[in-house]
Amino acid sequence: MSLRAIVVFFVALAIIRVGNHRIFGKNTAFDIVLGIIYGSILSRAITGNSPFWATIFAAFTLVILHKLLAIVAYHSSFGFGNMIKGKPKALVKDGEMQKNVMRSSSVTENDIKEALRSSGHKPDISSIHRAYLERSGDISIICKD
Known part of the structure; x- marks a missing residue:
């Protein structure tokens, strides 16, 4: 099993190099799902629960x-990228919290204040021009001038 683990490690690295560097660099649902399934499949090669080469x-x-879906999403003009990767949601517009969007996204006022503090701003929601829940789950903030 140790030898298989070593071989799978190097094969997994090679496969990821063929794929796309963003697979494990971003945290969109599109990338996370692949990471979970990829790890699950490769664990079977290590433990011998499935045929190794298959x-x-x-x-x-x-x-x-x-990689192919990412390419199609990049070149798609009909929203395929948004469908598989998601799209950002406006949580705050001109200092006004968008309560319906926040509720449907399970984002609280404290989450927005935390994002403000993390980006070096005072936790004052009225100072926000726009705040978005990004596809990765991060909250990005654009403050008023």
């Missing part, structure tokens, strides 16, 4: 699928 090929197939 498991490696399945992992490779998922990474290529991820």
